Amino acid sequence: MATTSQPLRGKTTCKKIFWAVFPHACFIVSLVIYAFLGALMFSHIESTRKVTVSEEYRTFLQKLMYLVRKLPDNWTDNVTENEAFNHNIRELFNTADPVWFINPVERWNFFGSLFFCCTVFTTVGYGNTYPVTRSGKYLCMLYALFGIPLMFLVLTDMGDILATVLSKSYNEFRKLQSKILASKLCSGSTCSERNELKSRAQSKIVINEPLTIIEVLRSQSGVKPVKYRNVELFEMLIARENENTQPARNKTMERWSSCPELAREKTVSRVIENFDKIGKELEKLDVPIVLMVLVIFVYISCAAAILPNWEKNMDFQEAFYFCFITLTTIGFGDTKLEHPKFFLFFSLYIIIGMEIVFIAFKLGQDRLIVLYKKVISFCAEKNMPSKKIYPK
Numbered sequence: 094m095a096t097t098s099q100p101l102r103g104k105t106t107c108k109k110i111f112w113a114v115f116p117h118a119c120f121i122v123s124l125v126i127y128a129f130l131g132a133l134m135f136s137h138i139e140s141t142r143k144v145t146v147s148e149e150y151r152t153f154l155q156k157l158m159y160l161v162r163k164l165p166d167n168w169t170d171n172v173t174e175n176e177a178f179n180h181n182i183r184e185l186f187n188t189a190d191p192v193w194f195i196n197p198v199e200r201w202n203f204f205g206s207l208f209f210c211c212t213v214f215t216t217v218g219y220g221n222t223y224p225v226t227r228s229g230k231y232l233c234m235l236y237a238l239f240g241i242p243l244m245f246l247v248l249t250d251m252g253d254i255l256a257t258v259l260s261k262s263y264n265e266f267r268k269l270q271s272k273i274l275a276s277k278l279c280s281g282s283t284c285s286e287r288n289e290l291k292s293r294a295q296s297k298i299v300i301n302e303p304l305t306i307i308e309v310l311r312s313q314s315g316v317k318p319v320k321y322r323n324v325e326l327f328e329m330l331i332a333r334e335n336e337n338t339q340p341a342r343n344k345t346m347e348r349w350s351s352c353p354e355l356a357r358e359k360t361v362s363r364v365i366e367n368f369d370k371i372g373k374e375l376e377k378l379d380v381p382i383v384l385m386v387l388v389i390f391v392y393i394s395c396a397a398a399i400l401p402n403w404e405k406n407m408d409f410q411e412a413f414y415f416c417f418i419t420l421t422t423i424g425f426g427d428t429k430l431e432h433p434k435f436f437l438f439f440s441l442y443i444i445i446g447m448e449i450v451f452i453a454f455k456l457g458q459d460r461l462i463v464l465y466k467k468v469i470s471f472c473a474e475k476n477m478p479s480k481k482i483y484p485k
Contacts, residue, residue: 116371117254120247127243128214131236132207138229140201150193156185197225208433211440214240215447217419220426250371252448252455256378259452263380378452382460385453392446393417396439403435420446 160181199205200222209222213236224230397413407415407428415428420443430436 117250120243120250124214124243124247127240128207128210131210131213131240132203134206134232134236135209135224135229136201136203136206138226138232139206139224140198142197142226142229144197149190153185153189153193160185204434204437208437210236210240211437211443212424213237214244215443216241216244216422217424218426219424219429221429246371247444248448248451251444252451253371255445255448256452259380260378263384378456380456382453382456385449385456389420389446389449389453392449393420396442396446403432404430406431416446419443420450422447 160178164178201209205222212218212222213233224233393413393416396416397409400412400416401407401409404412411428418425418428
């Protein structure tokens with residue numbers, strides 16, 4: 094019996110783990126599939142577009158040729174002409190569109206399109222890559238319409254996991270800190286006396302549980318059962334009580350094991366309950382905001398130390414600024430990546446970092462709400478008319 098029960102227990106535990114992980118994995122896999130489908134779609138649309146020479150591009154080339162021809166041979170000797178030439182060149186290149194100098198096949202390959210899709214549904218939007226064709230722009234709006242809620246759902250779901258980890262670790266740290274302080278403050282003699290008093294007090298406490306119907310009938314030994322006219326009623330009550338006192342797990346196990354359809358309904362209901370619990374753990378999170386700010390600083394600093402290894406135009410400070418702008422989904426686009434393919438390997442880092450920043454914003458929001466409540470209650474108490482006490 095033990096050999097047959099052990100594989101069944103292993104199967105049940107595997108099923109429980111699978112159905113517990115399934116909702117979270119479903120969101121992440123859906124987001125990955127959505128990103129890959131978007132990359133295939135945009136790479137097909139934007140890379141195969143026809144490169145046409147527009148009127149703006151022609152006027153740009155004409156002005157550039159005019160400035161180059163107007164440039165004299167001894168322009169390095171004259172300071173005023175140099176300043177005027179530099180000023181005209183800057184103004185001319187400010188009017189230029191970066192799309193004129195980009196080969197769509199190189200920019201809109203699979204990895205470039207995947208990087209663009211990640212910037213769309215994460216709402217970062219650096220601005221260095223954007224659709225040019227009308228069909229690409231319309232599909233970008235439709236893609237963002239479904240991708241942004243999916244990304245927020247993933248952030249909320251993984252935020253619950255991080256919230257539970259942070260809250261449990263913080264509570265364990267507080268318990269350990271309180272035990273250490275209690276051991277330092279409490280001496281050996283006083284603690285032993287307190288423990289003896291507690292054990293004596295607990296031994297004196299007697300919990301009287303209510304008697305069942307069977308015990309009541311057994312206690313009434315002087316009363317003969319012949320005098321009861323409602324013997325059947327008592328038997329029904331006793332049978333019902335026996336059914337209620339039986340462990341409910343055995344009944345449910347018999348039902349689920351005898352009928353596989355009920356077992357399926359049970360697993361489906363558990364999965365639905367897991368979906369309904371999304372966002373609940375984040376509401377219960379109570380961690381100091383200073384600790385979250387420290388976690389964000391350490392998290393961004395780790396990436397800022399790694400990023401300059403393949404982005405040679407960045408130092409630590411520039412990489413720190415870039416990671417902060419990315420994780421907060423601001424995305425100015427002033428700092429451009431030379432190798433966005435390597436940055437795609439940081440996708441898990443970006444998602445977890447956005448979760449941490451989202452948790453910090455949530456904690457800051459809760460603290461601001463508490464502060465506003467205190468301010469409003471203080472102002473209301475000040476503006477309340479004072480009660481006048483009249484003499485009798």
